[in-house]
Amino acid sequence: MSDQQFPGLSSVIIVGAGPSGLLLALLLAQLSPRPNITILDAAPTLNEAPRATHYGSPSIKLFRQVGILAEIRRDGYMPEKICWRKLSGERITGYDRSLLHDGGLDGDGLTVYWVGRLCALLERELKSRAGISVSWGHKVTALKCGLDPRDSSSSVAVEGPNGQITTLTADYVVGCDGGNSTIRRLMFGPRNFPGFSWDVPIVATNTMIDLDKFGWEDTQFIVHPEHWFMAARIQPHPDPAQNIWRISYGEKAGLTNEELMARQETKFSQMLPGCPQPRAYKILSKSPYRVHQRCVTKMRMGRVLLAADAAHLCNPFGGLGLTGGIVDVGALCQCLSGIHSGVCDDDILDIYCSVQRGKWHDIINPVSTANIRRLFLQDPEKALEEDEMLQLILRAETDLELSRQLQGAGNELIYDYTRHFHHGRGGVEGKARL
Numbered sequence: 174m175s176d177q178q179f180p181g182l183s184s185v186i187i188v189g190a191g192p193s194g195l196l197l198a199l200l201l202a203q204l205s206p207r208p209n210i211t212i213l214d215a216a217p218t219l220n221e222a223p224r225a226t227h228y229g230s231p232s233i234k235l236f237r238q239v240g241i242l243a244e245i246r247r248d249g250y251m252p253e254k255i256c257w258r259k260l261s262g263e264r265i266t267g268y269d270r271s272l273l274h275d276g277g278l279d280g281d282g283l284t285v286y287w288v289g290r291l292c293a294l295l296e297r298e299l300k301s302r303a304g305i306s307v308s309w310g311h312k313v314t315a316l317k318c319g320l321d322p323r324d325s326s327s328s329v330a331v332e333g334p335n336g337q338i339t340t341l342t343a344d345y346v347v348g349c350d351g352g353n354s355t356i357r358r359l360m361f362g363p364r365n366f367p368g369f370s371w372d373v374p375i376v377a378t379n380t381m382i383d384l385d386k387f388g389w390e391d392t393q394f395i396v397h398p399e400h401w402f403m404a405a406r407i408q409p410h411p412d413p414a415q416n417i418w419r420i421s422y423g424e425k426a427g428l429t430n431e432e433l434m435a436r437q438e439t440k441f442s443q444m445l446p447g448c449p450q451p452r453a454y455k456i457l458s459k460s461p462y463r464v465h466q467r468c469v470t471k472m473r474m475g476r477v478l479l480a481a482d483a484a485h486l487c488n489p490f491g492g493l494g495l496t497g498g499i500v501d502v503g504a505l506c507q508c509l510s511g512i513h514s515g516v517c518d519d520d521i522l523d524i525y526c527s528v529q530r531g532k533w534h535d536i537i538n539p540v541s542t543a544n545i546r547r548l549f550l551q552d553p554e555k556a557l558e559e560d561e562m563l564q565l566i567l568r569a570e571t572d573l574e575l576s577r578q579l580q581g582a583g584n585e586l587i588y589d590y591t592r593h594f595h596h597g598r599g600g601v602e603g604k605a606r607l
């Protein structure tokens with residue numbers, strides 16, 4: 174065989190079949206020749222908890238690249254109006270995306286699609302296009318080798334559904350195993366995840382309720398020191414009473430999960446317009462969450478890599494959590510495709526580590542921190558006087574160029590790794606490029 178026929182990447186083990194692991198598997202399945210892809214998940218099946226719903230431009234670009242955007246757009250929807258309000262309902266300021274329809278953002282515009290549906294779609298595509306099935310009920314418990322830079326492969330110990338332990342080996346292991354990542358703990362120890370956790374927990378609900386009768390828009394962020402929350406339409410319906418909303422609100426520090434759940438009816442009656450009693454709405458799902466701002470010191474050790482929540486966390490206000498994870502996965506796939514086609518060395522994975530961590534520190538962490546602080550750490554009556562971001566959004570209401578810039582800012586998360594490819598080497602650059 175010539176060099177061109179020898180891929181530099183023959184196998185990858187992906188730990189975690191959440192959205193990031195599944196998307197990475199589908200992206201890698203596009204490489205030719207296709208490497209051996211194993212995807213393991215400790216859970217018995219897909220996670221249906223109320224989590225990501227909103228995807229910004231970097232995610233949309235990747236969904237298009239992997240060929241799933243049409244289905245997402247068909248079954249999801251594109252919200253048009255986003256605003257900030259006081260608890261009284263008084264509007265502070267906001268965006269109207271419909272004004273930008275001819276402005277070039279339409280194609281990559283913010284799209285709402287439940288993460289459970291995204292995972293089901295990715296799992297189905299992986300099976301039908303590449304014949305790859307997720308190994309549910311397979312928990313990675315140990316890394317047997319791969320952390321040493323001299324290792325030529327990486328191995329994991331896996332506990333199967335009946336408790337049987339097997340060892341699997343591949344060129345690389347990628348930890349996409351979420352915020353409590355086992356792979357991260359095996360790399361750095363149980364407590365080494367720099368950053369902090371917010372004192373205030375949040376409760377996320379999917380709720381069927383009529384908020385249109387109060388003139389509410391697709392998404393509103395309520396600024397208030399105690400009753401701060403977000404209400405975002407996540408499934409429109411011709412009958413406003415059947416719209417489904419993601420209502421996520423902040424709670425008092427120090428409450429147990431049981432106490433958080435028990436307070437939900439009272440919180441709704443205190444914070445939602447019309448002070449609704451339970452008969453006025455239907456809770457479809459609800460879950461308490463602790464929120465964090467954390468990022469690992471390295472996303473690569475030897476032949477073991479981290480991506481998405483396993484590597485970094487942020488609070489969910491502003492939808493940067495999974496967006497950051499999807500950007501990692503796109504970046505990692507670009508790097509692995511370069512290794513696969515012989516146009517770069519695996520040093521590119523050190524660049525992956527430094528660039529993706531930089532994006533979290535320079536953009537995701539400060540922006541998401543400002544997003545949550547805006548909701549409860551300022552006086553709503555002075556928000557427009559003191560909050561520079563709200564002032565900018567107010568200006569953007571009449572300055573469409575500014576509006577376009579603000580709403581397209583997420584694209585700064587994307588980095589083109591092909592600039593590090595050795596053009597000409599082996600003559601195959603671009604062949605497996607994504």
Ligand SMILES: Cc1cc2nc3c(=O)[nH]c(=O)nc-3n(C[C@H](O)[C@H](O)[C@H](O)COP(=O)(O)OP(=O)(O)OC[C@H]3O[C@@H](n4cnc5c(N)ncnc54)[C@H](O)[C@@H]3O)c2cc1C
Binds near residue numbers: 194497
């Ligand atoms: C309320 C809420 C709302 C959010 N909204 C948004 C939003 O609108 N937009 C956005 O971009 N982000 C949002 N996020 C963040 C987003 O949901 C997460 O960033 C995303 O789900 C993380 O995906 P992941 O694939 O990295 O991890 P996960 O989805 O956590 O998946 C990890 C998988 O790894 C498996 N696993 C764990 N340990 C092991 C092991 N040892 N062996 C094998 N498998 C293992 C788990 O079973 C799980 O299936 C939100 C989060 C919350 C809490």
